[in-house]
Amino acid sequence: MVAPLPTTPETKSPHRAGYVALCGRPNVGKSTLLNALVGAELAIASSQPQTTRQRLLGMWSTDEIQAILVDTPGIHRARSALNRYMVDEAVRGASDVDLVLFLAEAPVLEDQTTAEAWTPGEGALAALEAVAGLRAPIALVITKVDRIAERSLLLPVIAKLARLHDFAAVLPVAATTGEGMEALRAEITRHLPEGPALYDPEQLSDRDLRWHAGERVREAIFRFLGEELPYSCAVTVESYREQQRPPKDIVRATVHVERESQKPMVIGKGGQTIRKISSTAREAFAAFTGRACDLFLTVKVTRNWTREPELMKKLGYHQPVGGDS
Ligand SMILES: Nc1nc2c(ncn2[C@@H]2O[C@H](COP(=O)(O)OP(=O)(O)O)[C@@H](O)[C@H]2O)c(=O)[nH]1
Ligand SMILES: [Mg+2]
Structure with a gap:
């Protein structure tokens, strides 16, 4: 009689689920990136800053993971009560998450000289400061890289941004073309703790x-x-x-x-x-x-x-x- 073959244990990795906040200055592409990750036009985006007023959750669910993405209003100097509310919403949305994606947009660069001379703006520095003290690791996402024909021009920009904080990763992406999205998805997945889905996998957003x-x-x-x-x-x-x-x-x-x-x-x-x-x-x-x-x-x-x-x-x-x- 032939002994039955030992059955190989299931090697499927355990399910992961957690929260990921998208933060940064107004207009850097947070809402567009959330929509690209979820695969639905959930968050409204416009060419004008401060379109997003309230926190919105968008769910990216697969059989293996559920990333609950928090779209936040841009972090900016707030004068009116409405603007203070928006900045509070942004920082509140980023507290208690498993990963913060800090978005900074790629500058439009013409040549090596402008690329070398580029320095991060005050607004970006202030926005980073607002989230730097949070518990969660921060990954730097450089957005809209499709606007730069010569990608090597980005290197001095990436180097300067990367020095600002001990980032978990530095990820250049273009939500509109899909460039860099696979690496971003892998980075998000890596930070999600093991656990069951927190929302129905069919549900795309927390808003009605x-x-x-x-x-x-x-x-x-x-x-x-x-x-x-x-x-x-x-x-x-x-x-x-x-x-x-x-x-x-x-x-x-x-x-x-x-x-x-x-x-x-x-x-x-x-x-x-x-x-x-x-x-x-x-x-x-x-x-x-x-x-x-x-x-x-x-x-x-x-x-x-x-x-x-x-x-x-x-x-x-x-x-x-x-x-x-
Ligand atoms: N070229 C390009 N434009 C983008 C990209 N992502 C966003 N945008 C544009 O940037 C503007 C601001 O986007 P939005 O998502 O509203 O930014 P938010 O204020 O950070 O939420 C909109 O006009 C978007 O179409 C991208 O990957 N490439
Ligand atoms: Mg927005």
Whole structure:
């Protein structure tokens, strides 16, 4: 009789799960990177700084791991109550995570001389300082490297940035082309502690659809309202109804502005601006949910809301009770 072959034990590595914060100055590409890692357009991104106002969790789940990614507002010098809230959200979002990704954008460099002369800006240094004292290891992610045709020009930049802190890793990436993303995913995975998934692997975000609907309106506002006005706007979703036949979401939302004079600017001549905002947001939200959507917008003056913490709370910008991050 032949003895049965010894069965080889399962060599599958244990499941890992944990939290990873994306931090850095405004506009360095945090929201875009979160979307690329999750593989869905969860976080709104725009070419203007300070688009992200609140912490958002995006889940990157595979059979082996779950990385809960924390998108944070940019860290910047804050004057108004709204900006202080945003910076607090950023630092709170980064406390108690397993890894901090500190994002710094690759400068646009023409030649070796500009590359050698480059030094990190004050804003980046201050943002790094704000997270350097946290418990978690920090990996430096150099973003938007697709903008530099000659990659060797990055070397002096990487060397200078790498000296600023004892980074766990230095990772050049371009979220828009996918460059460097494999190395970034491997680095994230390495830092996750062993443990079961903390969210349903099917769930992509901690925010509900109502919140996402409001964010699509804010995204369209950033796109159509020029340089200044978007910072005076907030969006609240008054009602969200899922109609069964035909399947459709019916969303009613309010765009709040700070001053009476801003209202006609948001509405536009004959209502054309608000119509553009509405149809762009509606299409983006329908693409996100995969269902048709009707969106009804109203514009309202909520005087000085960016300066009054009580009004901010009413518009959804309040500190989490008990600090849940
Ligand atoms: N060329 C290039 N642009 C990027 C990349 N990632 C982000 N951006 C752009 O940078 C701007 C700011 O991005 P966003 O994700 O909103 O930055 P955040 O403020 O840090 O969240 C947007 O216009 C993005 O399209 C990238 O990898 N390459
Ligand atoms: Mg952002």
